[in-house]
Amino acid sequence: MITLITGATSGIGEQLAIKYAEQGDKVIACGRNREKLAELAKHENIQICQFDATSLDDIKQSTIGFTQFDRVILNAGNCEYVDDARNFDSALFERVISVNLLAMGYCLEALLPKINSGGQLVLVSSSVTYLPLPRSEAYGASKAGVSYLAKSLALDLTDVDVTLVHPGFVKTPLTNKNDFPMPMAVTANEAANYMIKGIQKRRKEVHFPYRFTLILKALRILPLPLWLKIAKGLTR
Numbered sequence: 001m002i003t004l005i006t007g008a009t010s011g012i013g014e015q016l017a018i019k020y021a022e023q024g025d026k027v028i029a030c031g032r033n034r035e036k037l038a039e040l041a042k043h044e045n046i047q048i049c050q051f052d053a054t055s056l057d058d059i060k061q062s063t064i065g066f067t068q069f070d071r072v073i074l075n076a077g078n079c080e081y082v083d084d085a086r087n088f089d090s091a092l093f094e095r096v097i098s099v100n101l102l103a104m105g106y107c108l109e110a111l112l113p114k115i116n117s118g119g120q121l122v123l124v125s126s127s128v129t130y131l132p133l134p135r136s137e138a139y140g141a142s143k144a145g146v147s148y149l150a151k152s153l154a155l156d157l158t159d160v161d162v163t164l165v166h167p168g169f170v171k172t173p174l175t176n177k178n179d180f181p182m183p184m185a186v187t188a189n190e191a192a193n194y195m196i197k198g199i200q201k202r203r204k205e206v207h208f209p210y211r212f213t214l215i216l217k218a219l220r221i222l223p224l225p226l227w228l229k230i231a232k233g234l235t236r
Contacts, residue, residue, distance in 0.1 A: 004028040004069045006053055006107060007076030009036035011172030012124070015192035016073060021045035028066060031076070053103035059110040069115050071199070073122040074107050077142075081135040093138045100142035104149060117159040122199055123150040124165045127207060130216040131227060154204060163199055166207040167191055168216075184212040 003020045007013035009031035017029040021043050029040045030049045037048040051062035053076045078099040080092050104123065115121060126143040128136055150164035169185035186194070186209050198206030207213040219227065 001025040001070045002028070002068065003071040003073065004030060004049075004063075004066070004111065005073045005075055006030045007124075008040065009033040011188045012167070012170060012191045012195070013073075013075040014040070015188045016075065016195065017046060018043060019192055019196060025071075028069075030062075053107060054098050056106040056109060059106055063110060063114075067114060069111065069119060071120045071122065072107075072111050072115055073124070073199075074104055075122075075124045076103060077124065079139045081139065082137045083135060085135075085137060088137075093141075096138035097142050097145075100139070101145040101149075104146055108153075112160075115160050120161045120163060120199065120202065121153065121157070122163045122165060122195075123153075124167070125150065127166045127168045127213050127216055129166065130213070130220055132231065134231060161202050163203060164205050165195055165198070166205060166213060167194075168207075168209055168212040184209050 001020075001024075003025045005013050005017050005020070005027065008017040008029035010033075013029075013031070014036075017027050017040055021027045022045075025045060027046045028049050029037060029046050030051060030053075031037055032050065032052055034050060037050055040046050041048045049062055049066070051058045053059065076099070078096060080096050082089060082092065112121065123146055125146040126139070128140045129144045129147045133140060147164060147166070150162055154162040154164075169183065170188055170191045171185050172188050191208065194208035195206055198208075207217075222230075
């Protein structure tokens with residue numbers, strides 16, 4: 001199996017790259033951090049590919065030597081919070097949308113034609129899409145776009161299976177900056193295990209940890225005004 005993973009230089013992506021390589025896959029680990037990629041290259045079965053996912057030309061040029069994949073996992077992402085919605089920061093909004101959503105489109109154009117028939121495409125979104133949460137205007141909007149994108153692709157792609165991933169809180173360098181509690185958070189290693197199991201079964205949606213994501217799914221039945229009142233109370 002040939003597996004390409006974006007965002008492979010830290011967190012979930014790094015764990016996925018190592019675990020798939022240990023299982024015997026030929027892994028193409030992608031990211032921007034040259035030093036982290038060099039560390040990954042020391043692992044057997046891992047080949048590295050450096051590019052900026054927000055540049056279509058960079059993706060195409062860097063992957064020109066790779067002609068086929070059995071599995072592509074689009075995992076690269078970023079998170080920034082809107083601390084003052086009244087004075088909305090459009091530059092922050094643009095940065096998050098660019099990395100989390102537009103980059104998905106660039107990767108799809110460059111990589112989707114190279115996925116073998118019968119292969120698999122995995123898009124990593126977030127459980128933040130289940131409910132509106134404070135300060136998540138940029139991050140939540142970007143991930144909601146990813147979720148809709150994956151669901152539409154699942155309808156239109158006839159020879160490639162699409163798996164949408166909705167993680168809960170995961171302890172990674174990205175979330176270490178969070179200044180709020182992360183209930184039921186899992187490690188990047190645990191998150192990768194959840195994902196690999198669901199991807200192997202070709203599930204349409206993989207969400208974890210189950211107790212946390214099922215609670216969020218259940219809360220979606222609440223009328224929006226009631227949820228907004230609850231969510232505002234949680235921030236006080």
